[in-house]
Amino acid sequence: MEFDVQKIRQDFPILSKKVNGYPLVYFDNAATSQKPQVVIDSIVDYYSNYNANIHRGVHTLSQVATDAYELSRQKIKKHFNAAKDCEIIFTSGCTHGINIVASGFSSLLKKGDEIIVSAMEHHSNIVPWQMLCEKTGVLLKVIPMNEDGELIISEYENLLSNNTKIVFVNHVSNSLGTVNPIKEIIDKAHQKGAAVLIDGAQATSHLIPDFQELDVDFYVTSAHKMCGPTGVGILYGKEEWLKKLPPYQGGGEMIKEVTFKKTTYADLPHKFEAGTPNISAGIAFGIAIDYLNTIGLKKIATYENELLTYATDQLMKVEGMKIYGTSKNKVAVISFNIGSIHSYDIGTIIDKLGIAVRTGQHCTQPIMDFYKISGTVRASFAFYNTKQEIDIFIKAIKKAKMMLS
Amino acid sequence: MMTIELIQDEIIDEFSMFDDWMQKYEYMIDLGKSLPLISENNKLEDRLITGCQSKVWLDAELIDGKINYTADSDAIITKGIIAILLRVFSNQTPNDILNSNTNFIDKIGLKEHLSPTRANGLLSMIKQLKIYALAFQTQINK
Structure with missing residues (x-):
C-alpha cells in the first residue's frame, strides 16, 4: 500500500476542523493522538x-x-x-x-x-x-x-x-x-x-x-x-x-x-x-x-522521520532557534526555544493561528533543570501531519517571534 | 480617583476597538512593558504565584489605606495580563478590592485565560491579589 497522507487524513474527522478560524494544525501528538473514525x-x-x-x-x-x-x-x-x-x-x-x-x-x-x-x-x-x-x-x-x-x-x-x-x-x-x-x-x-x-x-x-x-x-x-x-x-x-x-x-x-x-x-x-x-x-x-x-508502523516511522527532518531544517533557519534533544536516534518530537522568548508566549500566539503545540516543562522538570530553562515549545508529529502544515507552523512561529521580540 | 468599576469600563471600551486578536495581543504585550515591576530583591519564593506555567511574582504594600501592587513575569503575555489586573486593582482600598468582581475579563475576550486548564494562572493571580487585600483589611480592622 502506498503511503497516501491525504487519504489517511480523511480517516480522522477532527483534522478537518477549524480552530480560532484557522484550519487545525495538530502538533501535540506526544500528549495524545487523534482518533480515526473506526476507533x-x-x-x-x-x-x-x-x-x-x-x-x-x-x-x-x-x-x-x-x-x-x-x-x-x-x-x-x-x-x-x-x-x-x-x-x-x-x-x-x-x-x-x-x-x-x-x-x-x-x-x-x-x-x-x-x-x-x-x-x-x-x-x-x-x-x-x-x-x-x-x-x-x-x-x-x-x-x-x-x-x-x-x-x-x-x-x-x-x-x-x-x-x-x-x-x-x-x-x-x-x-x-x-x-x-x-x-x-x-x-x-x-x-x-x-x-x-x-x-x-x-x-x-x-x-x-x-x-x-x-x-x-x-x-x-x-x-x-x-x-x-x-x-x-x-x-x-x-x-x-x-x-x-x-x-x-x-x-x-x-x-x-x-x-x-x-x-x-x-x-x-x-x-x-x-x-x-x-x-x-x-x-x-x-x-x-x-x-x-493496516497502515504499517514501518511506513509510519519512515514518513514521520521525513517530517522530523523537514521541520528541523526549517526551524533551524529561524534566528535564535535552539533545539533541545539532538540525538541521532529520535522520534518526530522537537523541543525548542527562540532566543529568550518564553515558551508560553509562543504557544499562546500560535494557538490563535490554529496551531496546537505543548509548552512548558512537559512533566519533566529534571530535564528543564538540566538545560537550565523554564520550559520549551514542543511540536510533536504524527503520520497524519503534512509538510504543508509544517510550513504553516514555521510561518506562525516567525509571526509570534516578531510580535514578542 | 477612579472606582474599580469605572476603570473596568474604560478597559472594556479600549478592547472593543480592536478588530482582531492580533491587535489585542499586541496591545497586551505593550501593556506588559509598562507593568509596575516588583523590585528584584523582592522576587522571592513567597511572592511567587504557583499554578502558572510562566513565573509570576506579586507583591503589595499598603500606602495611605490603598494597596499598591507590583509584579513581574518571565512571559510577556502574562505580564500584559497582570498589567491589566494591576490597572484595575492597584491604588484601591482593600475593602473595594474585596467587593469587586472580575466580569470585565470575560467582556474583553480574555475569558479563555480564566479556564483552570490554562497554564497562565490568571485565576491564581486574582486569588493572590484578593488574599493581599484580605490581609490588609484584617490589619486595618484590628
Missing part, C-alpha cells in the same frame, strides 16, 4: 449494540462483550509479541501500570537495595518510585544524560551493582524525542539480576517493541497515544514477575474466593484488574492497533 465507531458500536459487564454474566450480551474485550487482549499480545495473554494487564494508562509495579516492589525490597531511574523520565516514572523509597528506605540512583539528550551508558554501568533490584527507563523521551537503547539497558540490568520496567508511552505510536526479543520484565503503554481512546493502557509483565507481585487494588474481578476470614486472589491477568474496567476503551484499543497495522 470512534467501535465505542459507539459497543454502547449501542452490546453494552454489558464482562467476565461474569451468563447472558448473551455479557459473553459478546467479554469476547470482544478478550480479543483485544489477544491482539495486543500478538502486536507486541508477548508470550501469553495473561501477561497483558489492562490498566487505565501508563501511570497506573507504573504504580502497580512500584507499589508491588515496595513489598519485595528492603533497606540497602537500590533502584535506578534515568535523568529524562516523565514525572509519572519518578514519583511512584520516590514513594517506594520513602516507604522502604531504598536508594534511588539516576542515569545522567549528555547535552544531546542521550543517556550516558558508561555511567549506567557504574551505577549497576548486585544491590540493584529494578531499573525503570522510558523507551522514548516525551520532551526530547530520544529513543533510548533499551535492549542494552535491559541486558546490562539482567547481568546483575535486576528487573527492568520500560515506560513506552512515547514509543508505541512510532515503533513496535518486541517484548520477548527485548526480554523486558515490565513494559507499560497507553492507548490514547496510539490512536486509541483515553483511559486505557497495558502493563505487560513476565508471568513469573506478575505472580510474584502482590495485587495493587482490591475489589471485584480480582478475587477467587471471599470470606470474611480470608480472600484468595484470582489468577492472572485478573489479579490486577479489580473492578469493572473501561470496556469500550479496551475494545477500541484493539481496533486502534488494527488500524495502525
Whole structure:
C-alpha cells in the first residue's frame, strides 16, 4: 500500500476542523493522538449494540462483550509479541501500570537495595518510585544524560551493582524525542539480576517493541497515544514477575474466593484488574492497533522521520532557534526555544493561528533543570501531519517571534 | 480617583476597538512593558504565584489605606495580563478590592485565560491579589 497522507487524513474527522478560524494544525501528538473514525465507531458500536459487564454474566450480551474485550487482549499480545495473554494487564494508562509495579516492589525490597531511574523520565516514572523509597528506605540512583539528550551508558554501568533490584527507563523521551537503547539497558540490568520496567508511552505510536526479543520484565503503554481512546493502557509483565507481585487494588474481578476470614486472589491477568474496567476503551484499543497495522508502523516511522527532518531544517533557519534533544536516534518530537522568548508566549500566539503545540516543562522538570530553562515549545508529529502544515507552523512561529521580540 | 468599576469600563471600551486578536495581543504585550515591576530583591519564593506555567511574582504594600501592587513575569503575555489586573486593582482600598468582581475579563475576550486548564494562572493571580487585600483589611480592622 502506498503511503497516501491525504487519504489517511480523511480517516480522522477532527483534522478537518477549524480552530480560532484557522484550519487545525495538530502538533501535540506526544500528549495524545487523534482518533480515526473506526476507533470512534467501535465505542459507539459497543454502547449501542452490546453494552454489558464482562467476565461474569451468563447472558448473551455479557459473553459478546467479554469476547470482544478478550480479543483485544489477544491482539495486543500478538502486536507486541508477548508470550501469553495473561501477561497483558489492562490498566487505565501508563501511570497506573507504573504504580502497580512500584507499589508491588515496595513489598519485595528492603533497606540497602537500590533502584535506578534515568535523568529524562516523565514525572509519572519518578514519583511512584520516590514513594517506594520513602516507604522502604531504598536508594534511588539516576542515569545522567549528555547535552544531546542521550543517556550516558558508561555511567549506567557504574551505577549497576548486585544491590540493584529494578531499573525503570522510558523507551522514548516525551520532551526530547530520544529513543533510548533499551535492549542494552535491559541486558546490562539482567547481568546483575535486576528487573527492568520500560515506560513506552512515547514509543508505541512510532515503533513496535518486541517484548520477548527485548526480554523486558515490565513494559507499560497507553492507548490514547496510539490512536486509541483515553483511559486505557497495558502493563505487560513476565508471568513469573506478575505472580510474584502482590495485587495493587482490591475489589471485584480480582478475587477467587471471599470470606470474611480470608480472600484468595484470582489468577492472572485478573489479579490486577479489580473492578469493572473501561470496556469500550479496551475494545477500541484493539481496533486502534488494527488500524495502525493496516497502515504499517514501518511506513509510519519512515514518513514521520521525513517530517522530523523537514521541520528541523526549517526551524533551524529561524534566528535564535535552539533545539533541545539532538540525538541521532529520535522520534518526530522537537523541543525548542527562540532566543529568550518564553515558551508560553509562543504557544499562546500560535494557538490563535490554529496551531496546537505543548509548552512548558512537559512533566519533566529534571530535564528543564538540566538545560537550565523554564520550559520549551514542543511540536510533536504524527503520520497524519503534512509538510504543508509544517510550513504553516514555521510561518506562525516567525509571526509570534516578531510580535514578542 | 477612579472606582474599580469605572476603570473596568474604560478597559472594556479600549478592547472593543480592536478588530482582531492580533491587535489585542499586541496591545497586551505593550501593556506588559509598562507593568509596575516588583523590585528584584523582592522576587522571592513567597511572592511567587504557583499554578502558572510562566513565573509570576506579586507583591503589595499598603500606602495611605490603598494597596499598591507590583509584579513581574518571565512571559510577556502574562505580564500584559497582570498589567491589566494591576490597572484595575492597584491604588484601591482593600475593602473595594474585596467587593469587586472580575466580569470585565470575560467582556474583553480574555475569558479563555480564566479556564483552570490554562497554564497562565490568571485565576491564581486574582486569588493572590484578593488574599493581599484580605490581609490588609484584617490589619486595618484590628
